[in-house]
Amino acid sequence: MTLTDNPNDVKELIPEFFYFPEFLENQNAFDLGRLQISKERVNDVILPKWAKSPEDFIYKHRKALESEYVSAHLQDWIDLIFGYKQRGPAAVEALNVFYYCTYEGAVDLDAITDEKERKAVEGMISNFGQTPCQLLKEPHPVRLSLEEVEKRKGRLDASPLSIFQHLAELKSFFVEGINDNVPLVKAVVPKNQSHSFITQGSPDTMVTLSQNCLMGTHGWLPYDKNISNYFTFIKDPSVANPKTQRVLGGPFSPGVEVTAGLFVVSHDGKLLFSGGHWDNSLRVTSLVKGKTVGHHIRHMDIVTCLSTDYCGIHLISGSRDNTCMVWQVLQQGGCPVGLCPKPVQVLYGHTDEVLSVSISTELDMAVSGSRDGTVIIHTVRRGQYMRCLRPPCESSLPVSILHLAISYEGCVVVHTCVEGKATLKDKNGLHLYSVNGKHLCTEGLKEQVTDMCVSGEYLVIGSEQGFLSIRDLYSLSLCAAPMAMRVPVRCVSVTKEQSHVLAGLQDGKLIIVGVGKPAEMRSGQITRKLWGSSKRLTQISSGETEYQPACNQN
Template sequence: MDNPNDVKELIPEFFYFPEFLENQNSFDLGRLQISKERVNDVVLPKWAKSPEDFIYKHRKALESEHVSAHLHEWIDLIFGYKQRGPAAVEALNVFYYCTYEGAVDLDAITDEKERKAVEGMISNFGQTPCQLLKSLIESVFPFGLKAQQDSSPLNMFEHLGDLKSFFVEGISDNVPLVKAVVPKNQSHSFISQGSPDTMVIITAWWGPMGEMILLTSNHDRFLYISPSRTQRFLSGPFAPGVELVAGLFVVSHDGKLLFSGGHWDNSLRVTSLVKGKTVGQHIRHMDVVTCLSTDHCGIHLISGSRDTTCMVWQVLQQNGAPVGLSSKPIQVLYGHTDEVVSVAISTELDMAISGSRDGTVIIHTVRRGQYMRCLRPPCDSSLPLSILHLAVSWEGHLLVHTCLEGKATLKDKNTLHLYSVNGKHLCSEGLKEQVTDMCVSGEYVIIGSEQGYLSIRDLYSLSLCSEPMAMRVPVRSVSVTKEQSHVLVGLDDGKLIIVGVGKPAEMRSSQITRKLWGSSKRMTQISTETEYNTHQETRCK
């Protein structure tokens, strides 16, 4: 590595593929010449605990602020004005002449031996990339990045010690708040200055015909118009025995459609939140739809059912906006022997994931519906094991929540398991709480529990990043805004809790009233947020 004539680059696998460091197929790679030790897995440096840790730290270094601030210097050497000429000589960035584009015209060499010799030199020394920038230009990348960071809301995961909670009044007092989400397609963050946002809130209010009431609130920041002006009804009763949980509902990325399961006729329904009526009713499952999930881009939706099958649906688009589902599923996935209770999907990684009460997690491909693998989370008990929650990260890390059925105490009942994108079990962590909802955001796992705790864990180690926040009543749903500025927590008593980094100065009620509602609006017509006490008296693991 100290030879200036020997230029090496790390292959892309160094930043995403830990399996290449292991001899998983037990190939005979020979023995070392001196010690005669058999060559097997790559010997890792002392700072790496495992191949996964090695790749993770490589990727963190590549994506660090230092690299971002100096990336233009590397671009100048490889693609820019320092690739050739006097600037390249001054930067000691000169290579063998055959490596440069256009330096040799092979077609002009008539002597076959000479031509093969030149081809051999090019093959041996490699090729320098095309020169894209041939003059000195001012690099604005670091400054542009800093300006973008300064204008973005604070990332709550970078300030875990400064988190505060506020609850929004007048939402659904004493009525369970099943789901609260901010649509992902909004151009601004949850509390951007002067940006009217939409939040979809699903509450378990029941009408005279068994319908469920939804609240879709057009608001700025933490303000809400009275529910009577914005409520929508989800028509038709739910099936007997169906528990209304966050996993039964998916909101489209633009916040205008609601996909729901759990209905008495085994249908998967599409409800327009703008018109307040059902615009699609798909009956393909033979039993009740128990869980739904959509991918990061809103291209596909996956449904699980009591009939042990899963179905992948295409979300139809019109002018870039979701308008419904395909008339029939594009894939029907089999393999479970009991009710499917959790699903997750990643179109980017071509993964459709399902968890069942039979204790298995099955992974299929999205595009072809091909079976990939079956995961059985480790368990020392002989009691039945259910896969109650699933979540998948951008990099393909699969988070599995398992629960022992029929166990009265919480000790060793609930466990989190982490798997790699290729199904390797990485770690497990026992919980002293009953998980009610969980999601993955970046490198963090957010979990709500029946015991009323909101906890944030590191995705790769599953360890707690900070003390759990005591919500005092059972948590029904958790979701993270797209810029990771806030966590939205729905509670069993109907409160909506907003967790973020402090309370912005522009959130004073007088300013909000003047800016958004005009001087004629009275404060009694809207309700503001109040700090919520999350002091906990007991700690949980």
């Protein structure tokens, strides 16, 4: 992509054109001079009419870079830069010929004995640049189109469909019997589960936690094209037997609401980190043994919220003592085994209890939201204060920050709630901020958010009014009509393949939302080949019944 239509101008766009909108603005108010004719002062970059803002310009550039058109012509660029059109007759025909000094091996600087001549050649190379090494001598093959990729996926047995690419075809299925009539406050498939070559095809672990602290580790197979719901849920037999049930140890503090934000599951699915305990502790529980393996008391008051990063290096806790703490997750053999005895950072700044936290080690961001209505961002490595955000609100009543989420690019989504307001009108709002703290947009909500998470370029939200909704991350607008769940949603998560949304309900049901399949596909008992070539596991898929809340209304 060139900056002009001049065929002699071969400058390419710098990476900032695809991720960094701030470079288009003169935020430091530097004196950049005036235009020669109009004498107008040079300031921010003037954007094309199709871009509403610098952020919109960058977003659309990135979309264009990943578009089908670019994919269909990617091989042409490879041929010109690294391939057979770099040199020779093919390069001449493609008008892709440059000054001879720019080509690899064209000049042997060590062989030039004259110092002036050597410096002159080095100057020419510096001014004209250098052509990359020629890697290919034959035309590069064309990249598969999205349609061809989808067709290939359809022929595979183990390639799940992304829910975000099929938003008009979503169906919800339900699983009962985990802990009937007890709210399900956590349901997650940890993303970094390891399987040895001996147990290929074995299920992942899905972790559930009920409000009465009953833990379950179920089997989860995310894709089987031979069954109508695309997934297999293998229920943990220990949850139904009082003698084998595993319960989170230690009582919660009186008055603490047991919600999804109090718990974090390690990325390998073997540890549960929990807050809200009566002794102000942050506890680590083995999901395999059902026993406490870590007990850390560093906060001066109750731990109110927890979160971990995408890579499982750090965990952050928020407390009623107005502070946050960043903890390093101890690893052994690449697997989490607990927390360091002391926090890596203690973060200050709030004037009221911390209600929500989020962390990204990769972006060096620790974000916290408080009952004081502020969002504070610190660095993870040094604990340095960066900025304080105050989401806009027209109400004079106190505003609390109940939920936070950070995207891969560093966008911060904030859920605010006006405390003391009796009606839902203008009570709840979503706010989007850039990685550098710029307020991008606000969207009012007509429901009370109970949990939310970011997955890719989408925001998934569960509500007290019993709706599961998917919103576009950058505009916060609905991507499809909200799905009715009949009863309040207590937790939401997205599986690592983006194949399903998991939602825990107030009545103890687990709702699994995925891409629907025609009704003529067989259902009922299924047989999956597991643990090698000889052993088979026959299992009733507990979630093959489609969830139709409209039929269940009282």
